[in-house]
Amino acid sequence: MFTHKKRPWTERLVDHTFIRMTAVLASVVSLTVFGIFFTVGFQAVFQGDLSSLLPWHPDSIWQGIAAWNDEETFGVRWGAIPHFGLGFLADSSWNPVRNDYGALTPIYGTLMTSALALLLAVPLGVGTAIFLTEDFLPQKLRTTIGFMVELLAAIPSVVLGLWAMAMLNGFLAAFTPLHTHLGWLPVFGTEPGGPNLAMASLILVVMLLPIITAVSRDSLNQVPPELRQGAYAVGATRWTSIFQVLIPAAVSGIVGGAMLALGRALGETMAVTMIIGNSTNLSASWFSPSSTIASLLANQFGEADDIQVSALYYAALVLMILTFLVNICAQVIVKRLALKYD
Amino acid sequence: MTSNATNPMATTCYPPAASGLTYNPYAPRNVWNRAMNLLAALFATIAVLPLVVVTLYVLYKGGGAITPAIFTELPPAPGLSEPMGMGNAIIGTAMVTGGAALVAIPVGVGGGIYLAEVARKGWFAQSIRFGVNVLAGVPSIICGLFIYALVVNTRILWGESFSALAGSLALAVLMLPTIVKTTDEGLKLVPQELRMGALGIGASRFVTITRVVLPAAVSPIATGVVLGIARAAGETAPLIFTALFSPFWPDWASGWGLLAPTATLSVQIYNFGIMPFEPQVQLAWAASFILVVMILAANLLARWLAHFSAS
Amino acid sequence: MTPSIADAIISCDNVTVNYGAFAAVRNIFLDIPRHKVTAFIGPSGCGKSTVLRCFNRMNDLIESFSMKGKVLFHGQDLYGPRVDPVEVRRRIGMVFQKPNPFPKTIYENIAFGARINGFKGDMDELVETSLRRAAVWDECKDKLQESGLSLSGGQQQRLCIARAIAVEPEVILMDEPCSALDPISTLKVEETLHALKKNFTIVIVTHNMQQAVRVSDMTAFYNAVDMEGSDGMVGYLAEYNETREIFNNPKSKDTEEYVTGRFG
Structure with a gap:
């Protein structure tokens, strides 16, 4: 014993x-x-x-x-x-001269750049994810493309900002027709002449794409193949089954990924700071310089003192609460909509 | 209803297939399908395009600026074009990122061990998981402001304000959630039998975890750590108010260079990129080149590590 | 050894299937009679499901799939260059091994197929008729708006059968439809099959020989052999005849050993 x-x-x-x-x-x-x-x-x-x-x-x-x-x-x-x-x-x-501070412009800029970026990045990202989960290309090529999109996420924000600055004139030329033809719309109301909100939104799209693509691809891959076969067996075409069966089945992951991307967009700093123009004047036009909370912080914090520092921290607090809420929503949505299917 | 039950083959409700089994390229559903195929291909192209364009552009603009002097000289004063170097920023990035890794890896791996091995459930573990998710979502510039208020402004580190160490702490905050998550998930992949086997022969939990479980999960953890470090190395926002910048070599007298303002590649890109001087802009491209090559290499390394663990 | 069938709806003409370098089945000649139940039996890995999935081009989803020979449906080659696989699958429905209702309501599970195929009639009526014919109406008439996933496994499978018949195909392919079900559900599905036989041609893959005897008119016995110059086993059609003959009077020794339970 x-x-x-x-x-x-x-x-x-x-x-x-x-x-x-x-x-x-x-x-x-x-x-x-x-x-x-x-x-x-x-x-x-x-x-x-x-x-x-x-x-x-x-x-x-x-x-x-x-x-x-x-x-x-x-x-x-x-x-x-x-x-x-x-x-x-x-x-x-x-x-800063009269020590009078209000954050409406950067809050508007933050929400507007993020919304615009999301509006473009979600269809692009989900479309890419679908392309990568369908059998359009051989598996090996698809894996390579998926890896390349993920690498895009690894490029530092500041490098993208530098690139965007170098490309600025090209983009301005592309924006100009919008102003000439649709200038009566307030959002296109000013002539694109330098760094602006639209530019910042576009660079955000580049940063959000890999997140949305990766998350959507993973959720689409997790949809059991039997569902697709079931849809095909009743005579569904490829895109009918994608829109009516596969995407609804993967919706929790896709929405969660979009929310995650939104959180990222709200707080994105360097590329936006370098390309948004850092103006604290409120303008309805997307072609005017603007600022986001994060760009305001990056741009002004170094030279601020006393009450301005505190005002910047107040703005930072607003940003934190925004991203916090978005992240909580993302987690709740993922849990709520999660497909119970095994 | 009853009439149908007796005569269920009421096939009149479906339109007849005009062309039998033949593919009708003009049927609306087929036109729609082809249009969507094209659209998806277009979207995928647009998604890959920025990577190709940015990478090529950086390699082209930055690669041309790479000379041996880049690694051994300091940057020129504004307005001058000599010397053309950024050795200080290269050393600075290594110092700041290395310091961050030294802080974040033990804390992150320890926290991950706690979540995966010690307390998988329970309110405390859940609250830590929640904290990890919240921390992962905190904008990087806020990490910088946090460390600024905590360390720089209070001069808590031996009376110094801006320092490489403060920058390391800010990056560590940023890396922490990634490392905790990958450790947690990596350890969960280790089969339960391995733990039982070790505990079954009378090994203590300490021995089981450090000698059996952790080594089995080392490659997924290493993958996550490599990616975390690579991401941190390219971060700028947390550094601009913590490590700040310096046009000089690290001041080795000041805490082995850790307690003085320090140049980093990423902050250099930001500071020089927005300057109106051509040599500075060129150095910004050179720094981008080094960062991008380093980060791509780290990603390939991580992929290789993941592949290594799979086989 | 293959009986000549006058009223064939599907015919295989020297069908050989490869998955990449791996050969799955070879040289299948087979006629499926109209309005009968044909059972595919045989040991695992002999290519029964592979042949079945050739009938509605479900194998197209597998990247490495390649086929030689012809599969004729009403005399038309299903793999002809101008054939629309979507149209093929509408005319030749399928029920899978694992119940796979869509993550939608029970009602929508039935209505989905009808709607995408341009159904013009009364949808409520179609849903009820289809569920009745699949013998699952009584169990779900009160919860048509609940998720199809809320049903039990056996009910889910009959929902999938209802889904398949709602689009009124000519042929229904069933790939081991009862393998994931308990005996009582299995019995119900078999009763459903009997009722459906009048209007549909059914091809069913089964591992269960009693089931083949109970439900089928014709039985095809597949077997697999180790082929030279190929890694692994390659399936072939060993014997095809009326079910009665296969089980009582098999021509080949392999068939006899299999149906008497000596291997497989």
């Missing part, structure tokens, strides 16, 4: 320490997420750096809050949220 001999204590110690350590490392992720929200939120509410959270700091915010009424001596240096409130979101003036 075996005796109930315990394992040596060193071994148990190693085991326990190891398990605890992995738990600690895992919680670093959650801590980071919390830290990001907290930090950005803090900077949007207060001016000054994080160390003013420490009670013994000379500019400690606790001291200021304790002496709430005595604002002259111990005034807390309130940041953008107390200053501008929710009006920040609806105000289109961004004036």
Whole structure:
């Protein structure tokens, strides 16, 4: 018989320490997420750096809050949220001279570039995914094309931005007829003369395509082949079965991929900053320079101080909440629409 | 209903096939099919085109600017055209990205082990998974602002503000979710029998995980890590307010160069690309060339690793 | 050894199928009689399903597939250069091994095929008739708007049969339709087959010899041999006759051994 001999204590110690350590490392992720929200939120509410959270700091915010009424001596240096409130979101003036800030232009720019990019990238990406999952080309060639599209995702945003800048004149020439013929539409209302919102949307399309294509291709590949055979067996053509059976069966993944891409588009920084013109004037025209929240941050954060820094953090907070909501939606949609088929 | 039940062959409701079995190229459904085939092919072409065009353009513009001096000299002052180098940015990218990997790999692999091996279910593991997904969706520029507020602005790192180390931390935040996810998924692919086999002969969990499970999953994890590093190396937004930039060689006296503002290839592309000086723009293309070649190589390496694990 | 069939609806004329370099079946000569049930039996990997899938060009979906010979439907070569495979599949329906209802409502599962084929009549009536003829109406008449996937396996398979007959094909191909079903569902599907025989030509692949005896008029026994110059087994049609003859009075020894359960 075996005796109930315990394992040596060193071994148990190693085991326990190891398990605890992995738990600690895992919680670093959650801590980071919390830290990001907290930090950005803090900077949007207060001016000054994080160390003013420490009670013994000379500019400690606790001291200021304790002496709430005595604002002259111990005034807390309130940041953008107390200053501008929710009006920040609806105000289109961004004036560092008068220290008056509103983020409507970059919020509009963010939403508009992302929407335009998504509108173009979803059909293109899903179409490409269909092309890659159908038997138009031999399997090997399709795998190669799929790999190439994925490589596109690996090209750094800043390189795409540099390329877009080099290509700018060509694109402007392509935009000009739209203005000449459809100039009465507000969105084409200004003459394309330099970096603009339409350009930024196009470069976003290039960045979103690989995401949408890869995710859609994976979801289409996961549709059981029996479904296609079933559709073919009742006399469906290739495209009838694609539109009425395969895409509905893969819709959760496709929509999830599009949402993922949307989240990416909202926060995309470098290429957009280099090609959007970074103007904080609100314009209805897609051919006018504009800005997104991310481009505003990249462009202004370096030279900003005091309340402008806080206003930029406020804008960053808006961006974070936007992307957070989009990502949550994506996860919910994927779970909701997931096809129960085995 | 009843009449049909007794005489079910009421075939009159379908239009007769005019041409029998023969393919009718003008039937609406066939025209529609061919149009859609064309459209799909067109879309696929459009999707591949940017990669081909960008890659060729970068190779053409950047490849021409590559000289030995690129690796050994510093960039010229604005307005000058000598010397034409960016050795500092190449070293800087290696330092910042390497530092990020050193921080993110242990944390990410450890977190992945926790999710896959220690606590697959339960609210804590679920909340970590949720956190990983949220972190993966945080825009990269926000990682930069976060580290700026946490590290640069507070001068928490030995009194220094902008530094390579701060840049590494920002990139590490960016890499972390990728590494946790690939580790988690890679470990889940390891067959349960392997764990049982090891635990069954009396191995402790520590030994089971580090000696048996982890080695079995090393190639999917390595694939994810390589891709994560490649992606981080090309990131710019998290670096512009953390590692900043520098026209000089790393200041080795300042924490082995880690505690001083540091040039990186990606920030150099941004800073030089928007300058009106031709030599700077050329250096931006050269930097793009090096980054793109490096990243394509890393992707091929990752693919090879994945292939290696499959066989 | 092949009986001459006067009223053949499908005929194989020296059909040989390859998947890439791998030969699946070779030199099949076979006539399928109209309005009868023909069973394909034989050991695994002898090419029964392959031949079946040649009849409605379902093999076109497999990239490496290639075929020599002719498959005649009403005397017209299904693989002729100007034939529309979509039209072929509309006239020759199919029921698969695994029930594969579309992820749509039960109603839509039936209506889908009818609609894409330009059905002009009363859709509700068609849905009911089809479900009745597939003997699944009573089980799903109250939940026509629920997903087809909510049905049990046997019900799903009969839904798939209903789906196939709703487009009124001339021939229904069945690829081991009962292999994923329990005995009671199997029995129901077999009853359905009996009822359908009057109006349709049915070709059924089965592993179950009792089933072949119960449902079929004709039986084709396929076998596989190790061929020289080819890796793996190659299928061929060993014997084809009336079901009665195949099971009671087989001509070849292989057939006899197979139907008496000595191999397979």
